[in-house]
Amino acid sequence: MKKFIAGILCIMCAALFCGFAPVNAELARPADVACSARAMALVDGDTGELLYCKNCDKRMEPASTTKICTAITVLENQTLLDLPMPIPDEAVGVEGSSLYLQKGEMLTVRDLLYGLMLQSGNDCAVALAVIVGGSVDGFVAMMNETAQKAGATNTNFVNPHGLHHDEHYTTAYDLCKISYYAMQNELFREIVATKQHRTPYHGHDYDRNFPNKNKILYNYEGGNGIKTGYTKKSGRCLVSSATRNGKTYICTVLDCYDMWEESMRLLDKAFTRKSN
Numbered sequence: 001m002k003k004f005i006a007g008i009l010c011i012m013c014a015a016l017f018c019g020f021a022p023v024n025a026e027l028a029r030p031a032d033v034a035c036s037a038r039a040m041a042l043v044d045g046d047t048g049e050l051l052y053c054k055n056c057d058k059r060m061e062p063a064s065t066t067k068i069c070t071a072i073t074v075l076e077n078q079t080l081l082d083l084p085m086p087i088p089d090e091a092v093g094v095e096g097s098s099l100y101l102q103k104g105e106m107l108t109v110r111d112l113l114y115g116l117m118l119q120s121g122n123d124c125a126v127a128l129a130v131i132v133g134g135s136v137d138g139f140v141a142m143m144n145e146t147a148q149k150a151g152a153t154n155t156n157f158v159n160p161h162g163l164h165h166d167e168h169y170t171t172a173y174d175l176c177k178i179s180y181y182a183m184q185n186e187l188f189r190e191i192v193a194t195k196q197h198r199t200p201y202h203g204h205d206y207d208r209n210f211p212n213k214n215k216i217l218y219n220y221e222g223g224n225g226i227k228t229g230y231t232k233k234s235g236r237c238l239v240s241s242a243t244r245n246g247k248t249y250i251c252t253v254l255d256c257y258d259m260w261e262e263s264m265r266l267l268d269k270a271f272t273r274k275s276n
Contacts, residue, residue: 045248
């Protein structure tokens with residue numbers, strides 16, 4: 001028995017010295033990469049593995065990239081996507097980026113989702129929150145549950161649109177986690193990859209037209225998402241996604257003046273890494 005125990009100990013010691021010991025995930029985190037963003041993270045879109053980072057666990061304001069979590073929370077909790085819904089009073093006159101929704105106007109949840117993600121309508125965010133959650137506060141609680149499910153443990157949302165609030169925060173890595181989670185949903189992927197959406201405009205003889213503000217879709221090979229964001233407090237923010245030859249990467253840059261160039265450079269770096 002003593003010889004047997006001694007043998008087991010020898011095997012364990014050999015495993016430790018040969019590099020077979022369990023790896024601490026935090027110790028295995030990649031070193032920061034050069035980037036003009038105040039914080040960034042890039043993950044493998046197929047596995048969620050963190051590949052590149054800079055201050056990726058620093059709490060930051062996400063601005064309208066918040067709407068990634070808004071959209072996937074709606075999609076997971078609302079089945080009546082094509083039934084016209086009256087716009088709630090709370091959604092009329094919301095500040096910032098807006099579709100200028102009108103009292104008494106009818107829109108489907110699907111159209112509101114396109115308005116949310118393509119035109120970044122803050123009024124769409126409030127309308128969806130009230131329709132799906134019963135109230136903004138009720139929906140925000142659902143959003144935070146979604147973030148937890150996605151593994152975003154350093155995130156706290158207090159509204160569905162991302163306008164400034166001292167207690168509204170996330171991290172570059174958490175945004176990648178939420179985006180990776182959201183991109184598993186087929187309709188979410190379809191919406192964020194859409195360059196333009198049209199829908200009838202209540203009370204008008206012409207359609208509403210929602211062009212997508214995300215330049216990644218137009219200027220980057222394989223670009224297929226996801227969401228822009230900006231406030232004076234947050235700076236320029238972007239979560240981008242691209243797929244080439246069946247391989248997907250998701251990149252988040254926060255407070256990044258040249259967010260388009262930096263995101264494309266980082267995605268290039270990832271795709272080059274894959275080909276080596």
